[in-house]
Amino acid sequence: MTNDISQGAPARPSRRGGAHAASARQTTSQLSASLPVLEVEDIPQQTGTPVITFDHVTKVYPAQPNKPALNDISLQIYAGEFIFLVGHSGSGKSTFIRMLIREVKPSQGHIYVADEDLTTMRNWRVPYLRRNIGCVFQDFKLLPNKTVFENVAFALEVIGKSRHVIKTQVPEVLRLVGLQDKLNKRPDQLSGGEQQRVSIARAIVNRPPLLVCDEPTGNLDPQTSRGIMDLLERINRTGTTVLVATHDREMVDNMRRRVIALDRGNLTRDQDRGVYGFDV
């Protein structure tokens, strides 16, 4: 495979990955046939009111008072965008995401999600915020003693959805991620890519308008990563805003979506159809 050598070159044409990737793409394209498809150009980008606004956001953790995790970040994210959040380890990507789901509050500045100010949001409202944000993580965060079906159903159960809704929506979303045959498997019986698909299924089963992924492909090989990214792209085409924090240079360079680059807590670049842009 010559892939590994060429990964560093951003300008190379995309997805030349041989027979495996081609077949994988084929199956995923079959799966996505059931979804309404918009061309990338059709997606309205950066129009209307932003769904997420960071307004001079600074976060300083008490452990490191002199080194802000995020330093005076201001940006806007619009509905339907697909955004890569790139940066080295410790650049503030995870803090950015944890602030979006209000696991941490900013030290200064304001974050608005759908016109609601997260800094003044009451604690009891936070679960309702999180119901509108799907989250995917590098380590999947699946419950090992529940089956695939139960893991996805769990997300609906705990927000009080009826059994009827669960019975119809869970198989549907598992079909969407291509796991319709593995409903009764446990996470440890699945491959890494399949587990990540389960966690994506869990994140979107509630049809949130925003999907946030923290290094979704960090544990996966390049080919499986491509499958995951295809899946995220298809989800994006249904109108879901997708924010992906990643290290995966090849993905960013190939997909040419908006790129927000962070470096040691500072916003260094915010670019439409951008590239990964960091030297290895």
Place this chain on the structure above:
Amino acid sequence: MSSFAYFIKESLTGFTRNLSTALGSIVTIFLSLLIIGTFLVGGSVVERVVSSVESEVSITAYVADDASQNDIDSVMSFVRGLEGVQTVSFTTKDQALEKFSQSSGSEIIDTLDGQNPLPASIDVELSDPQLVEQVADSLRGNSTYAGIADDDDPSESIKYGQKSVERLFTLTNYVRYIGIALIALLIFIAMVFINNTIRLAILARRKEIAIMRLVGASNGFIRGPFLMEGALHAVIGALLAVGALELLRNLVLPRLQEGIPFLSFDIGASTFLLIYVLLAVSGLLIGLIGSAFAMRRYLKV
């Protein structure tokens, strides 16, 4: 209502999934409650013994032979009106002699030559033996009694085992205080134990809690199954403890009674029932409060 059904379902499946932690907390609750229950039973036995010893305390006020029935009646009704008095009875000279002859040999009676040196007496039984001093004092201060007392000095005519009663009460009170302190200490220890076990059980499932928070479950919804499970463990533990105590009551107590016949171990079904209810309720409360307390740190937003 559907979420309540969900809590029950979750707590039951959580029970089978985390069998070892569930059994652990059940056994801990069971043993703690059993120890508390045993001490409560033991405490009521001791209390029973102590009060039976105390109830032996009575006042005997000797009356002169020439006392008029009127004066005697007025003194008796005066004593009846005092606090802590249960019954007041009058023993005539003949009755006193009869009692004496029953308790001692007939030779002494024979040497009396038909004379009766024993005085008549007013006997006071107390409902609250701790008040013996007070009752005796009031009787001593009663002027009518001073007139009819057997001795010139009324305090010499009133007998209630002054010094030994004092010592007895100091002793019984100490026994009570130590018993209460022991039981309080045990309850505290049991609560710490149970709280710790529940905390461990929740710690083992913190991943599940994290995911619940991630997908937007409200705090009440996260807490529900855990509280239900804590309560379930507590109730099972309490039932086991009650069953074990019931066994103890039916098998061990009769043997003890046989071995030590002069003390009364018969503390009554109502006391046992009270102890059982107490155990079940406190077990349930500890389970609920312990779970809620242990959950708190995982529910911070």
